[in-house]
Amino acid sequence: MHITLNIWRQKDRNSQGGLVTYELSDVTPDMSLLEALDLLNLGLVRTGVDAIAFDNDCREGICGTCCLQINGRPHGPLKGVAACQIYMRSFEDNATIIIEPFRAKAFPIVKDLVIDRSAFDRIIQAGGFISVKTGGAPDGNTLPISKHTLETAFDAAACIGCGACVAACKNASAMLFVAAKVAHLGRLPQGQPERKQRALGMVAQMDSEGFGACSNTYACQYECPKQISVDNIAFLNSEILRAKIF
Amino acid sequence: MELDSRIPEGPLEKKWDSSRFNMKLVNPANRLKYHIIVVGTGLAGSAAAASLAELGYNVTSLCYHESPRRAHSIAAQGGINAPKNYANDGDSIYRLFYDTIKGGDYRSREANVYRLAQVSGSIIDQCVAQGVPFAREYGGLLETRSFGGTQVSRTFFARGQTGQQLLLGAYQSLSRQIGLGAVKFLGRREMLDLVVIDGQARGIVVRNLINGNLESIAGDAVILATGGYSNVFFLSTNARQCNASAIWRAYKRGAFFANPCFTQIHPTCIPVSSEHQSKLTLMSESLRNDGRIWVPKAVGDKRDPNQIPENERDYYLERLYPSFGNLVPRDVASRRAKEMCDKGYGVGATSMAVYLDFRDNIKRHGKPWVAEKYANLFEMYQEITGENAYEAPMRIYPAAHYTMGGLWIDYNMMSTIPGLFVLGEANFSDHGANRLGASALMQGLADGYFIIPYTLSDYLASNKIKAVANSHSAFKDSEQSIASMIKKLLSISGNRAVEEFHKELGDIMCQHCGMARNAEGLKKALELIPALRERFWSSVRIPGSSEDFNQELEKAQQVADFLELGQLIVEDALQREESCGSHFREEFETEDGEAKRDDDRFSHVAAWEFQGHGKSPMLHKEHLSFEYAKPSQRSYK
Incomplete structure (x- = not known):
């Protein structure tokens, strides 16, 4: 296969960036898109050109490190996968592929396709946990949890923290990310004592990081590589309401 | 130097209890005076950093990822073992101990493995309390399944993403401590040297991956929880950034490297x-x-x-x-x-x-x-x-x-450098020559949550640790040597990319030191690796500068270390003239084609001491004795 790549290049946070066109031959359908970028970089490096910086690690869709906007969509054309799980067989021969970083005010660009998502960490630090110290936990079986409750909480806990929801949202809202954690912990019996502080603390931090508001377009759910449901946002909203009234 | 494993006296099942009682404690009011540096934020690192901060120590946690949650523990799928015997199928602490020793083909320490089995039950409880969604039966109780190398059902799991959920539990505990100001977290920092002053580990030097600055961090103890080195094979199941640089550079500062040839396929x-x-x-x-x-x-x-x-x-x-x-x-x-x-x-x-x-x-x-x-x-x-x-x-x-080998540690998880502790996959201790499934998550969390908090306090309370600042000349010397290595790498300006050398090393390792090994192939690898290393240092090309976000430069340093570590792995495999667990030497097999151990000659841990560049490392042996699980020919027939 032959492909044309239009890739966002930007020296650092404060420089002006732009799309640069690269032609790449010798692409095979069973290569992953990131392996195609590896191949492109190999050619650049051998000739002394700065390699295209892109974050990636596990390459199996679980670490949440990769964050590419591919042809305008977070993680590219397929539903329910991360960018590292896109294979070249998803593209036509001679296709043009545009690759940019996830864009949001709260995710400043570090270099090329690499962004800074530490805002997500600060949101978790503001309440995305259950306050238990090491030691002293009761036997795991003292707290029966129904399969339904468990599975619903797990669907939210599956979030990989990649930021696709933010990149997909026209408001760059982080509501789905926050809601997923609030719902994971808030639906479980262990998470009950801190429900109020958790929802309020995380939402306040989200707002202060510069993420936008939610206007219910559902784009986040559509683009989420783990298909986290917007039902969790409804849960979050009810948690906030509850916290403010009671 | 004589290796002292510091295994406590007494019967196996009392060793951990008695040593915990004998360990010295640090007064809660004094804990904040101790600065503990924890490198790595996987299960072991996050669990350790969070637990130590909860106790009141002043903790700095760092990793090369942007966020602690990206560590490779996240990719573990299957589960985590604990002998809760919820399945009523005959499980017990002793059986988990026995299965692990046998699974490791009698090349691990009985006392360490028994302790691991003892604390593993508490891990499940701790994780449930954190909100880890382990699978449940319809009645609401925890579900288990069986795994390779055992005949009981003792593996707890969270769909096919147990590692993710356990890591998020540890990450959330760590995040809570960061939010409280008890842990200072530094992301996108790669550890490039260990600083040893007066024989004690007193800090590290890291490179800030965003701007290339070298930063010296001084502390009272250093904990490495930096994972394994499977990426020496280039193609592995490890994440792309997993590397051995932190433990390798500690090795070059005097920490012994144990059983490097025990690599799991x-x-x-x-x-x-x-x-x-x-x-x-x-x-x-x-x-x-x-x-x-x-x-x-x-x-x-x-x-x-x-x-x-x-x-x-x-x-x-x-x-x-x-x-x-x-x-x-x-x-x-x-x-x-x-x-x-x-x-x-x-x-x-x-x-x-x-x-x-x-x-x-x-x-x-x-x-x-x-x-x-x-x-x-x-x-x-x-x-x-x-x-x-x-x-x-x-x-x-x-x-x-997975790599069972790693830095040598004693029963208290301390390396041969006082004050340097090694947790999780980065150490060598619990899995012998082969790790059983669902035991890596167990070990990482056992080390971080339930062992290091005790053993670290004993070290701090029993040793005199003088005040040291990062302006000490040892830090400056280290920064200079790193800077000159980086400068040298950038100045080569050859015509081949780092990845090409990495692939070539991987081919050599897979072919000659992979699932089956023999003396001839290993000797061949000992010719090929130094030659490859020489070519690397004369023809690698790394564009860009050192004062920049430069992923090629990061990789180059990692591969430079793999090119040295690969040789040590092969040397270790060559001297171990037996087959055991994952180390299968074709010259030593039973008639049925199984691994044939040689307990008379090799019932020991092979611990290597760095002697300087261009010199052969020195081999030290820690004898392994088996008082409870008597070595037998492993049979799964």
């Missing part, structure tokens, strides 16, 4: 499909519970697997090991798969794969039953291969996955 991975393959993907070992492994009985049978009738299939693991069948330990399953492929029975386009077939269980229980247990793995398989494993068997082949 995982039997159930998706086979290599292209020459540009950048990593291999593991399919959880739990699949072996309900999938049956087979190859065609005829060499070179290229028929569609569904067209091959039952009597023309060789379910070779069930045939060779009737009592354990498809659940034999990883080393055995891997080696047998390689053997079948080497003999020409391999399947798929490359003939380097065997089938893992769910047909019988789909027939018996229906597709939803299989999907409930393994849906995400089947989806993953389809994404990567484009094939539907509900309709045709999966193709699998072994891949480098």
Whole structure:
């Protein structure tokens, strides 16, 4: 296969960036898109050109490190996968592929396709946990949890923290990310004592990081590589309401 | 130097209790005066940093990722062991201890393994309290499943993403401490040196990956929880950034490296499909519970697997090991798969794969039953291969996955450098020559949550630790030597990329020091690796500068270290003239083709001491004695 790549290049946070066109031959359908970028970089490096910086690690869709906007969509054309799980067989021969970083005010660009998502960490630090110290936990079986409750909480806990929801949202809202954690912990019996502080603390931090508001377009759910449901946002909203009234 | 493992006296089941009582404590009011540096934020690192901060220590946690949650523990799929005996099937602490010692082919320390089995139950409780969604029965109680190398059901799991959920639990605990100001977290920092002052580990030097600055961090103790070194094979199931630089540089500062040749090849991975393959993907070992492994009985049978009738299939693991069948330990399953492929029975386009077939269980229980247990793995398989494993068997082949070897530590998790502690996969201690499934998560969390808080306080309270600032000349010297190494790398300006050297090293390691090894091949590797290293240092090309975000420069340093570590692995494999667990020397096998140990000569830990560049490392031996689990020929028949 032959492909044309239009890739966002930007020296650092404060420089002006732009799309640069690269032609790449010798692409095979069973290569992953990131392996195609590896191949492109190999050619650049051998000739002394700065390699295209892109974050990636596990390459199996679980670490949440990769964050590419591919042809305008977070993680590219397929539903329910991360960018590292896109294979070249998803593209036509001679296709043009545009690759940019996830864009949001709260995710400043570090270099090329690499962004800074530490805002997500600060949101978790503001309440995305259950306050238990090491030691002293009761036997795991003292707290029966129904399969339904468990599975619903797990669907939210599956979030990989990649930021696709933010990149997909026209408001760059982080509501789905926050809601997923609030719902994971808030639906479980262990998470009950801190429900109020958790929802309020995380939402306040989200707002202060510069993420936008939610206007219910559902784009986040559509683009989420783990298909986290917007039902969790409804849960979050009810948690906030509850916290403010009671 | 004599290796002192500091194993406590007394009967096995009392050792941990008695040593905990004998360990000195640090007064709560004094803990904040101690600055503890924790490198790595996987299960062991996050658990340690959070637990120590909860106790009141002043903790700095750092990793090369942007966020602690990206650590590679996140990718572990199958589960975590604990002998809760919820299944009422005869499990006990002693049985988990025994299975782990036997699974490790009698090359681990009894006292450490027993302690691991003892604390593992508390890990499950701790994680449940954190909100980890372990699988539950309909009645609401915790569900378990069985795993390779055991006959009881003791593996707790969270769908096929147990590592993710456990890591998020530890990450959330760590985040809470960061939010409280008890832990200072530094992201995108790569540790490039350990600083030893007056014989004690007193800090590290890291490179800030965003701006290239070298930063010196002084502390009262250093904890390395930086994972394993499977990426020395280039293609492995490890994440792309996993590397050995932190432990390797500690080795060069005097920490002994133990059993480097004990590297595990995982039997159930998706086979290599292209020459540009950048990593291999593991399919959880739990699949072996309900999938049956087979190859065609005829060499070179290229028929569609569904067209091959039952009597023309060789379910070779069930045939060779009737009592354990498809659940034999990883080393055995891997080696047998390689053997079948080497003999020409391999399947798929490359003939380097065997089938893992769910047909019988789909027939018996229906597709939803299989999907409930393994849906995400089947989806993953389809994404990567484009094939539907509900309709045709999966193709699998072994891949480098885990390293049992690592920095030598004593019973208190301390390396040969006082004040340097090593946790999780980065140390060597608990898995001997082969790790059983679902034991890595157990060990990482045991080390971080339940062992280091005790042993670290004992070190701090029993040693005089003078005040040291990062302006000390030892830090400046270290920064200078790192800067000059970086300068040298950038100045070579050759014509080959770092990755090409890494691939070549991986080929050498896989071919000569992989699933099966022999003296001739190992000696060949000892010629090839130094030659490759020389070419690396004369013809690598790294564009960009050192004062910038430069991923090629990061990789170059990692590969420079792998090129040295690879040689140590081969030297270790060559001197260990026996087969044990994952270390299979073709010269030493039983008539049935199993690993043949030599307990008279090799019932020891091989710990290597760095002697300087260009000099052979010095071998030290820690004798292993087995008072409880008497060594026998491992049999899974």
